[in-house]
Amino acid sequence: MSDQRLNFIGGEWTESQTGETFETTDPANPEEVIATYPQSDAADTERAIEAAAEASDEWAATPGPERGRVLTKTGSLLDRRKDDLTELLVREEGKTRSEAGGEVQRAIDIFHYYGSKASDLGGTVKSSSARDTNLYTKTEPLGVAGLITPWNYPIAIPAWKIAPALAAGNAVVIKPASLAPGVVHEIADALAEAGLPDGVLNVVTGPGSEVGATIAGHEDVDAVSFTGSTAVGNTVYDTATEDGKRVQLEMGGKNPTLVGASADAEEAADIVADGAFGVTGQACTACSRAIVHEEVYDEFVDAVVDRAAAIEPDHGIDDPDMGPHVSESELESTLEYVEIAEDEGATLEYGGSTLDREGYFVEPAVFSDVDSEMTLAQEEVFGPVLAVIPVSDFDEGVRVANDVDFGLSAGVVTDDHTEANRFVEEIEAGVVKINEKTTGLELHVPFGGMKDSSSETYREQGDAGLDFYTISKTVYDNY
Incomplete structure (x- = not known):
């Protein structure tokens, strides 16, 4: 009752x-x-x-x-x-x-x-x-x-x-x-x-x-x-x-994580996956764009696909890897973005399908070959969908990261301290994280975004x- x-x-x-x-x-x-x-x-x-x-x-x-x-x-x-x-x-x-x-x-x-x-x-x-x-x-x-x-x-x-x-x-x-x-x-x-x-x-x-x-x-x-x-x-x-x-x-947010050439691909995949698929991607600070240097791009894609494939959604009361979407309409919205991404030419590396069971469950999705102008790279999905975007250098990565209407949370994964400092200075976001996932907030520091966030x-x-x-x-x- x-x-x-x-x-x-x-x-x-x-x-x-x-x-x-x-x-x-x-x-x-x-x-x-x-x-x-x-x-x-x-x-x-x-x-x-x-x-x-x-x-x-x-x-x-x-x-x-x-x-x-x-x-x-x-x-x-x-x-x-x-x-x-x-x-x-x-x-x-x-x-x-x-x-x-x-x-x-x-x-x-x-x-x-x-x-x-x-x-x-x-x-x-x-x-x-x-x-x-x-x-x-x-x-x-x-x-x-x-x-x-x-x-x-x-x-x-x-x-x-x-x-x-x-x-x-x-x-x-x-x-x-x-x-x-x-x-x-x-x-x-x-x-x-x-x-x-x-x-x-x-x-x-x-x-x-x-x-x-x-x-x-x-x-x-x-x-x-x-x-x-x-x-x-x-x-x-x-x-x-x-x-x-x-x-x-x-x-809203369209939060990027920039993965530099010096980054360890496996470590970067852990950080990005946690930020992208935690809380079923239903966070304004969730990482929805991995902007990855071409030198580590292929290795990163393989690693983050492995992370997504290992996630088993289930009823939250049993404490699984990931719970359902909050409602049918939110699930349908995520599925629509998956369809749009495929129609626009992005490559679905893994996931994006509903589960054959009761409830609003979806597999976490990873798309590669995403262009910054695609819908998936511009609009907030609010689901466990990650767009992986290749870039040739750090400057291009920052430009792509800033090439959205939102500016809430952003991260960089790098072993290059100069790149980390430049990212803090040049990124248009209210929360900036170095070698950490885009989600997660301390309660005693200011929180807020820029631009349409x-x-x-x-x-x-x-x-x-x-x-x-x-x-x-x-x-x-x-x-």
Whole structure:
């Protein structure tokens, strides 16, 4: 029997006024319903925003250390429920048990991190050029933060938006993605148990056209943080900035790994395969382009094909090498890109077929002989599909790496320190990795992209995550 979930508004679990619901199902077993959620509308969202606005002043006036204690306790509560959260994430989103457990742990760590950071907020003292004057800054919350989060990291991304927003003293309204909202409900439950006042966090499920659009456009929302596709993100940006809201967007990626002539092909294949096929390729930072020097190209292709062929997809609960796509539409999109790549003349070296079993499973795919102008080299696939592109030298490799509209994460595999330094300087990406996979992020450093991967306004995570949710007031005190 599936769970019956509700919206969380003003400290209470409540049904949508529409009376309509939607279901989440197990992507490895689509006949199994995991939970039922409210199909909310604009009116439900407005109620949540009103609750947040009413609660915002009290929470803003709460001392930072007290706010921090709530977040720290929330992290501890999530830690106690880690196994249940991991299983829920696997069954709604499809990750393997190891991947889901790692993501849940990240959310736990994020709440502990911002729990400690909340005590440091306040401002700085400066030396005044005038006598008998105190000069200092005062850090204040913005008010109400509207958060719109994706399905591919359904607990980590909400955590790295919710925790800094609350640490800074803001009230929050969040719309989790409809494919996997359950773990956000669990965050709300933990925060309430940890002592968060009623109305400070509100969760509303439903379509982006109703819930997301209302959050982005409502006059009582002061800041909007969105993670998702570039197309939707641009719409959110246009709506939110009409009345001057602060906006933060993190969107798509077409992430390259440049494999230099000095690289060990086997090591490079390990790094690229981990970045390309982990989490079923459903990561905005996944490596989708291996740009490989011609001297090691053939050896690299053979090695990365071996890595792909060794992957055995299965139900994530059994902790296989790779889980299913999150939905039928995501699977169909990946299969369409495989077909387009073949039609445009790329060579399918391995994979790209569905499995003869129930669920949204696909073999990881490797394409060689990919030209930088092909669709597979330009558009985000969001599946376990790798395009391998040959280049004649390092300069051509950097040009090809930058020859896309996105600029989120990028890597280089090389034993040449000069090449590594040049790559850091010349690549157009917000995250740059040397001899590491493009996926995987430390929680205490800034995260964000360039070009169509980001609004290029504010970064997420670390101190930068707090910057987005605060504003500074400069005070001159002439005594």
